Amino acid sequence: MNKFNLKEKTLIIIKPDALQRNLIGEIVGRFERKGLKIIGMKMIKLSDLLLNKHYAHHKDKFFFTGLKNFMKSSPVVIMVLEGLEAVSVTRLIVGPTSGRKADAGSIRGDLCISTQTNIVHASDSVSTARQEIKRFFKSVELFNYKKMDFEFVYGEEERE
Numbered sequence: 675m676n677k678f679n680l681k682e683k684t685l686i687i688i689k690p691d692a693l694q695r696n697l698i699g700e701i702v703g704r705f706e707r708k709g710l711k712i713i714g715m716k717m718i719k720l721s722d723l724l725l726n727k728h729y730a731h732h733k734d735k736f737f738f739t740g741l742k743n744f745m746k747s748s749p750v751v752i753m754v755l756e757g758l759e760a761v762s763v764t765r766l767i768v769g770p771t772s773g774r775k776a777d778a779g780s781i782r783g784d785l786c787i788s789t790q791t792n793i794v795h796a797s798d799s800v801s802t803a804r805q806e807i808k809r810f811f812k813s814v815e816l817f818n819y820k821k822m823d824f825e826f827v828y829g830e831e832e833r834e
């Protein structure tokens with residue numbers, strides 16, 4: 675057994691603005707090209723109950739109602755990604771919350787300019803990712819499989 679956790683998981687929500695702007699393939703492709711493994715993916719319509727749980731930390735903020743209305747405006751695509759340091763890697767790919775402050779090359783830096791309509795949500799920590807994955811996925815919706823490119827994505831010392 676090695677010291678690397680290749681099974682770290684994170685949750686991604688591709689938001690309504692990305693769906694409406696036909697950016698799903700672009701976004702999924704960026705995660706795939708990086709070498710992250712998609713172990714679960716589906717399209718859903720978010721409910722008030724689910725949004726209240728997911729955004730509970732924002733419930734007293736002035737933008738909460740607008741955020742919920744935005745997230746209910748179209749279906750979203752949610753997925754679970756797996757890989758070495760998956761949470762921090764996806765946060766780097768996504769960029770900071772505000773598209774105006776995100777570096778070129780990141781999803782938000784290239785594809786948005788807003789703070790609220792900012793294309794994608796990514797879990798902010800390993801513990802948050804665990805909670806969010808359980809909130810949106812049943813265990814039978816997550817798949818464990820071997821990827822053919824595994825030995826070309828990770829160096830020998832990183833692989834199990």
